Amino acid sequence: MNKLLVSPSPHFFTKTDTSAIMFDVILALFPALIAGIVFFGPRALIVTLVCVVSCVAFEWLVRKIMKRSNTIGDYSAVVTGVLLAFNLPPAIPIWMAVLGSFFAIVIVKQLFGGIGQNFANPAITARIILLASFGTQMTTWSKPFGYQGGVDAVASATPLADLYWANPWDLFIGNVSGCIGEVSALALLLGGIYLSFRKVINPLVPLTFIGTVFVFTWVLGENPVNHILAGGLMLGAIFMATDYATTPPVLGGKLIFALGCGIITTLIRVFGNYPEGVSFAILLMNLLTPLIDRIPMVNPIGKRKKGGAA
Amino acid sequence: MNYFRTFTKGLIKENPVLVMLLGTCPTLAVTTLAMNGLGMGAATTFVLVCSNVVISLLKNFIPKQVRLPSFIVIIAGFVTFVSFMLRSNFPELYEALGVFLSLITVNCIILGRAEMFASKNNVRASFLDGLGMGLGFTLALILIGAIREVLGSGTFFGLSIGDWFQPIGFFSSPAGGFFVFGCVIALVNVLSNYKMSSKKIGCASCPNASACGQAEKGEIAE
């Protein structure tokens, strides 16, 4: 080594690419999937598989039709499929899950340019479209372990309908009615800790989101512990409010995003017409992200200080 | 003047809703059902044809200082007439169109055609222009209305398309309206083989260029 090697930046190389990050996310989603299967039976697995397969198939098909390079190898469609399935009730008709995958991948993601270009979270948007379209099927919940008695789809109220007196331990482990992947706070937290440890997500984002909901529901005289354990809050805060494409890139922006999500979620839950507000909150803040990005939060190198020299 | 082209340009090439993007408010608001689209389109076409003819007749009588107020008074008169007629003869359609019936008065298409076409052309051309533009508006509304009605309510002009179909409520909502509107515009762009080339950007490519009279002065962006 007698020569000094000079090359243009960047000088660091890591193996981190989209598929590696997505693989980590898929791993982190596994505990929640297992919890879903334990509480809601094979039906939960079937819905998840249908969503994953149809998301990947739609992604492949659309890229083919649009004559663009294929991106199914980056696993992002798999993540979208799993997240969408996690936001659906276990007893949802299969064709609705396929339709939701179509909305998520074709409309929300690919029509706007594919991975990294979509302005809203595909899974969240697809869930909202399904909720607005099929109110009955999207709010028909199965009782946990109901599948063991041979009854697959019993209409049963989600704990959000009567949150104050729900049992916090049941909410924590997931022994309640709800969407496939949202019921077990414990399983979702495991995934969140893994992602934070792998530096895929910044733990401050979900903590701000969940903390905001805790504080505001407490101020409004609700039961804050049950509020943060119930519904889609953990799922949304850990896996969706941390999406790279649809949330602000810098930390300050991320925290504003998470704060806004928490406030909107609380307002919808406490005063709104729908029992759950996490998905609406994330979608609304997705739409505000370009505006948050305009707030200057990073000082450019060489910026003049007020009154100082360059 | 080519009278046939005066009539047909409003259907696709200069379609007021899908190409010029005028009158989008009623387009999005009333098209939850194909029938509403037809009713709104027919009412607007009637007002457009009548106001175009009257304004063309009066173009030498109206001084330019009070041109716009006079046009609006004439248009509002026809709109009120239409709403009286609907109210006494088609009360259900009158209810369905609601406030958007009165808002035909401020529909940009009508004042736009009055200002850009009828006040500069003879009665026959103005009549054909109004009819063509009105039909183009009506066709666009029926198309959007039909798509939204079939997908959102499972019916077509009020007839059920069968129990096997589960209506997708999203398409009846305002968000679904925007969505279908965007898809139809994309479809029209594909059909009219619209390509963004450097020659076409600028005033000369605007669908209003022929009536605007400013196109020659406009700069062509490179």
Next chain:
Amino acid sequence: MYKEIIKPTLVLIIISVLVGTLLAVTYNVAGIADLATAGLSQADLEELKPSVMPAASSLKNAKVSVEDGSLLGVYADEGGSGTAIHIVTKGYGGDLKILVGVDTNGAVTGAAVTESAETPNLGSKVGEPAFIEQFVGKSGALAVDKDGGEIAAVAGATISSRAFTDGINKALEIYEQVKGEL
């Protein structure tokens, strides 16, 4: 002076007067004034009768002296089985208009939504028999379960359910005021 100010003014006045006169004539010829105050038509009432007041023979518009912003009309049964009260209340999506049937004891016989802007598939479910049946035979002040009452709100549509319940209460209240006049 004439060309710049007086002539344009005169032309605008002439056009406005002409348009106004023609519209006034149309208004009278088409009989719009009569349509404005008619309320529910006889055909509408026939259609709504089975769900609002199955026992009624024929509902007829009744004039009452009560002035109330939310009262749209009162229709009395010619057979004397009760009164239908048309009420407007504030729903989730806008005005929610309900025709409420009340029997001679002041209890609800049925109800029907005549106009609503509630969310399709959610709030709109307050118009369905499953929800409305809860009110039949009830009287006094009613409330949804979330407010400690006995009416089970439509899942995910508390505001619409609350609005509907408020409408029923208002109708019962108005019935108490007008029953002496019928």
